[in-house]
Amino acid sequence: MKDFRPNIILEKLRKGDNSPIYELYKLYRDEFIAWSRSQFKTSEEQAKDAFQDAMLDFHQNVIHGRLTELSSSLKTYLFQIGKHKVLNIQKKDRRMTYHDALHLITHGEVDKFMEEENKAYTQEEISKAIEQLPEDCQKILNLFYFKEYDMDSIAREMNYKNSNTAKSKKSVCMKNLLVELKKLSMLLTL
Amino acid sequence: MMEEIGQIDLFERYRNGDLNDIEMREFDARLAYDAEFKERFEYYQQIELGIETHFRSDLKSKLIELDQTLDLQKPKNNKSRVFLVLTSSIAACLLVGFLLFNLLSSNKNTDLAKQYWPEEPGLPVKMSTKGKYDDAMNAYKLDDFSKAAQLLENIQSDTSNYFRGVIAYKTDDFKEAKRCFIQIEKNSVYFHKAQFRLGLILLSEGDVNSAKKIFKAHVEQNSDFSAVSEEILKKI
Numbered sequence: 001m002k003d004f005r006p007n008i009i010l011e012k013l014r015k016g017d018n019s020p021i022y023e024l025y026k027l028y029r030d031e032f033i034a035w036s037r038s039q040f041k042t043s044e045e046q047a048k049d050a051f052q053d054a055m056l057d058f059h060q061n062v063i064h065g066r067l068t069e070l071s072s073s074l075k076t077y078l079f080q081i082g083k084h085k086v087l088n089i090q091k092k093d094r095r096m097t098y099h100d101a102l103h104l105i106t107h108g109e110v111d112k113f114m115e116e117e118n119k120a121y122t123q124e125e126i127s128k129a130i131e132q133l134p135e136d137c138q139k140i141l142n143l144f145y146f147k148e149y150d151m152d153s154i155a156r157e158m159n160y161k162n163s164n165t166a167k168s169k170k171s172v173c174m175k176n177l178l179v180e181l182k183k184l185s186m187l188l189t190l
Numbered sequence: 191m192m193e194e195i196g197q198i199d200l201f202e203r204y205r206n207g208d209l210n211d212i213e214m215r216e217f218d219a220r221l222a223y224d225a226e227f228k229e230r231f232e233y234y235q236q237i238e239l240g241i242e243t244h245f246r247s248d249l250k251s252k253l254i255e256l257d258q259t260l261d262l263q264k265p266k267n268n269k270s271r272v273f274l275v276l277t278s279s280i281a282a283c284l285l286v287g288f289l290l291f292n293l294l295s296s297n298k299n300t301d302l303a304k305q306y307w308p309e310e311p312g313l314p315v316k317m318s319t320k321g322k323y324d325d326a327m328n329a330y331k332l333d334d335f336s337k338a339a340q341l342l343e344n345i346q347s348d349t350s351n352y353f354r355g356v357i358a359y360k361t362d363d364f365k366e367a368k369r370c371f372i373q374i375e376k377n378s379v380y381f382h383k384a385q386f387r388l389g390l391i392l393l394s395e396g397d398v399n400s401a402k403k404i405f406k407a408h409v410e411q412n413s414d415f416s417a418v419s420e421e422i423l424k425k426i
Contacts, residue, residue, distance in 0.1 A: 018249065021249070021253070022252070022253070022256055025253055025256060026256065026260065029257070029260060030260075048257055052250050052253045052254065052257075053250070055253060056246055056249055056250055056253075059249065060246075122236070122240065123240050123243055123244070126237060126240030126241065126243075126244060127240070127244045127247070130241065130244050141241050141245070142245045142248075145238060145241040145242040145245065146241075146242055146245035146246065146249075151206070167202070167206055167208075170202070171198065171199060171202045174198055174202060174237075175198055177237070177241075178198060178237075181237070
């Protein structure tokens with residue numbers, strides 16, 4: 001039987017163990033879908049999307065130290081984040097529906113929309129570039145930017161001599177990433 | 191390329207907080223007056239954000255994969271779930287209905303059997319002469335059914351079988367009652383009595399079809415029990 005005590009879950013996440021994210025998702029997903037469908041009239045896909053984002057925010061809040069203890073139950077906390085995600089998704093969907101009818105909107109709005117589209121393209125290129133990097137580089141970037149480890153922690157995790165080695169390695173990885181982006185014709189000048 | 195790498199080093203040092211105070215002031219000042227430098231730094235920050243987004247999406251992809259696994263474990267679609275619930279509900283209703291029907295029918299038939307069960311007064315016991323059934327009949331009339339049955343056991347006759355059947359019914363031993371009544375042959379004076387009682391026991395046990403056959407036979411044969419059998423047949 002899985003241990004769903006909040007303090008155990010928070011501790012695991014802080015240590016870089018993501019397994020509670022999957023376990024909690026399995027535990028509450030269906031209930032959240034039913035709840036958001038009845039409360040906010042969402043589609044099943046919208047509800048899933050919202051709850052996935054809620055799990056990610058929960059994860060980020062823990063590892064960034066913004067959430068160190070819970071004043072409510074874990075479920076209540078997750079459902080509250082999920083609720084805001086649902087409302088945001090619904091707003092976004094309404095906006096996208098509006099943009100779909102391009103002949104109804106002004107030139108400025110078209111520019112803004114196209115800019116957003118371009119940004120999404122950039123993200124795709126960045127993701128492709130990251131995937132071209134060696135595994136250790138991907139891990140360092142993950143630890144630094146996603147899990148927000150400091151250089152001492154990265155050195156420990158990666159078995160480097162010290163934090164200076166970790167810094168150098170990270171810097172090399174960033175340069176390699178730029179090279180990959182160059183290859184993808186993404187980088188204009190830097 | 192070398193210039194770009196050099197700037198990456200500078201951005202990295204700034205990001206890691208490794209610049210001294212003078213370097214930091216110079217960096218901030220350059221951001222203010224050098225538009226190209228500012229643009230490159232903003233691009234660097236955009237890449238940093240892109241890296242974070244990439245790993246966030248990676249975790250989200252794993253949740254989406256998990257979703258697909260969970261969805262596969264669920265019933266195929268709502269229709270099949272609705273169908274399952276509907277058929278289960280109907281089956282449950284039918285079962286409850288069947289049980290209720292059986293319970294009510296059973297109670298009704300049992301009551302009917304009791305209602306039409308003829309009271310058997312027993313054979314007359316004469317004071318002047320001693321008959322072979324006297325002791326059994328005296329016990330029977332005193333409701334000492336155990337003794338009566340025991341005394342009748344020693345006598346092999348239709349009379350004995352008939353009364354033993356009656357006693358078995360009174361003591362709720364329907365199986366024994368049926369066994370006794372069935373042994374009584376057609377040519378016996380107790381045959382119709384025994385058959386009628388056998389019909390009532392079968393009715394009481396819920397074997398309505400067998401009971402009906404017996405009552406119909408009474409009607410067809412115009413026995414002493416034909417009128418009452420007809421009456422019962424109308425009620426079952």
